[in-house]
Amino acid sequence: MIENLISIVYFGKSVLFTLQFSAGIFNLYYVIKYKMKKIYFNYPIQNFTLCTALIVHSIGMWLGTPNLMILALSFTGFFIIYFFILEYNHPEFWKVSFSSELIEIKSEDNKIQTLQTNTSPKNLVERLDISRIEEKIQKFVEDREYLDEEIRLSDFSAYIGLSLHQASYYLNNYKDLSFTDFLSFHRLEEAKRMIEQRPDINLLEVALASGFNSPSSFRRACLKFTGKPPKEFRNYVLHQTTPSITLELQNQLG
Incomplete structure (x- = not known):
């Protein structure tokens, strides 16, 4: 039963990793393609950091190394501190997503064209x-x-x-x-x-x-x-x- 539970955990991590990695590639592509402000690079950074945490935690489980799992969980604290600083300096980051701004710009440009x-x-x-x-x-x-x-x-x-x-x-x-x-x-x-x-x-x-x-x-x-x-x-x-x-x-x- 424990093995089945572990298999489910690994499967869930695989799905989450795939989603985060795909989102990171997608976000990075749009930020670069449309030459958006540097602040929006935080979106792919967030995705890839979560991917890294999932990999480290999975390796820790596989090797039975608690330190690696603790290290992976410490990413949560890092995120809290990092995004607190980000929100303080750039409140617009949370008010409207970069995709919303992109859609607004593209739709207006397309309409004018x-x-x-x-x-x-x-x-x-x-x-x-x-x-x-x-x-x-x-x-x-x-x-x-x-x-x-x-x-x-x-x-x-x-x-x-x-x-x-x-x-x-x-x-x-x-x-x-x-x-x-x-x-x-x-x-x-x-x-x-x-x-x-x-x-x-x-x-x-x-x-x-x-x-x-x-x-x-x-x-x-x-x-x-x-x-x-x-x-x-x-x-x-x-x-x-x-x-x-x-x-x-x-x-x-x-």
Whole structure:
């Protein structure tokens, strides 16, 4: 009976090892292929470390060496300490997975490429009432619809009463903005207002409450529209006595 139990344990370890090793290869491939931030290498590192622990523990059982099994179990303590430090320095690592960020980037890129491919050079909104479109966009902003982190181009186009192609065309040609940048700009303005009202507010809270789905997307917006990382952006807002940052953001938009 003990032999059967040991066989089951080895089988379970084999399955777990296969899953972790496959996941590690998959994660490593995507991080390298899409040139993602170095922090995301922690995913394959986590997978391969668990594989190593399983191998060491199995060898310890096979040789009857308690020290090896204890060494394998010590990886648990290592993980706790390591990921505590990781979470402290990079809270976004736990807020959104790298696959979610990758999907977001790829889907938006694919959508833009599709629109560019299928859209002819002609003006898609030349027969429409531009002032009416502007009014609807202004209402979209006043209603703060951009705070919804799940909002997509299809939602925006339906809100302002245009087709998907027309909405994308209008933003690109009349606002000189992609849909992603349009959202990021207004979310950054929201972040500015939050910082002005609550100077001691945590930047992570600012990012998530203003519609960004991760601190990394908040950071990208800060750098794109102000040339400053989040901490410098907050300091800049707090030390301004005039609404010059809004003017600077507007200048960034042309």
